[in-house]
Amino acid sequence: MLSSKEKPFVTDSSSLIYLFILILYILNKKDTTLQERSEKVRRYWVILVAILVSFCAVVSSLMDSKGRHVTGTAKNHESILYVEVHINDGSSVGCSGFLVSKQVALTAAHCLIPKSGEVEEALVAVMEEGGKYRTLGVSRYSLSSRYNPTTSEYDYAALFLNSPVDREPYKVATYQGNKGDLVVTANFPGHKQKKKHLEMWEYTLIVDEIRRKNHNKLHMIGPAYHGQSGATFSVNGEKVAYGVLSQGDNGPLFQTFDKPALKEISEWKRLSK
DSSP states (O other), X not given: OOOGGGSOHHHHHHHHHHHHHHHHHHHHSOOOSHHHHHHHHHHHHHHHHHHHHHXXXXXXXXXXXXXXXXXXXXXXXXXXXXEEEEETTSOEEEEEEEESSSSEEEEOGGGGSOSSSXXXXXXXXXXXXXXXXXXXXXXXXXXXXXXXXXXXBTOOEEEEESSOOOSOOOEEOOOOOOTTOEEEEEEOOGGGOBTTBOOOEEEEEEEEEEETTTTSEEEEESOOOTTOTTOOOBSTTOSEEOEEEEEOTTSOEEEEOOHHHHHHHHHHHHHTO
C-alpha cells in the first residue's frame, strides 16, 4: 500500500497543466467557418468535463494525503467494533476494538477506567451492510493482569460479549517489524462519533520507533484522534492483530503483543466458551 507521500498527486497536477495548455491552443486558433466554431464549442465542453474529472482526482489525492479514508463494510474491517462505555455520572467514553473470537473483543484497558465515577455499562456496535450498526451488550470485561494505569504499560483488555458475532476474528501475533514499515489501522475517530452517525476510517501509518525494551511499545507516524484507542494494526492486508492502540499524543502509540499477552488472550478466549 502506498504511503501518503507515494500517492500519485504529481500525475494529477500535470494532467491539469496539459489540459490548460490545450484549452489556450484551441481558443486562440482562428475560426474560418461556422462548422469549425461548432466543433470548437464541442471540444471546449469535452475539455471542461475532463478538467472536472481531474480536479476530483486531485481532491481525492489530497484527502488521502491527510491519512483519512472513509471505509464502507470492507471484508477485512468487519471484525472491528465501536466500543461505548457508559459511566454512572451520566458521561460516556467512545473507543475502538476488534474481535479475537466470536465472543471476545479486545480494546484499550484505559477505556474501561474512567477519570471519575464507575463503569455502569459497556456496549459494542458491529458494522452491518448498508452502513448500519448492530448493538451488542458486554457481560463483563477483564483488564490485562499486567496493566499499569500510571505508565499505560500493557494497555489492553478483553470484552466478553453477551452473544457471539458471526465474523472471522483476528488472529493475534507478535510483531517483528522494522522502522519505516507501512501498516494499516482502521478505527472510529472520536469527533465523528454521533449516536446516529458512526464512521470507520482507515489509516496508513509508518513505523517510527520500536521500543522493545520499554514493554514493547510501538510509535507510529500518522494522524491521531480521540476514539482510536483500542484499535489494532495489520500488515499486508492480513487479518492478524499485533497490538492495541494505547495513546495518540504526537502520533499513535501501540502496545504490541508479547508471548505473555498471547497466552493471556488465549485464556480469555477459553473462558468465553
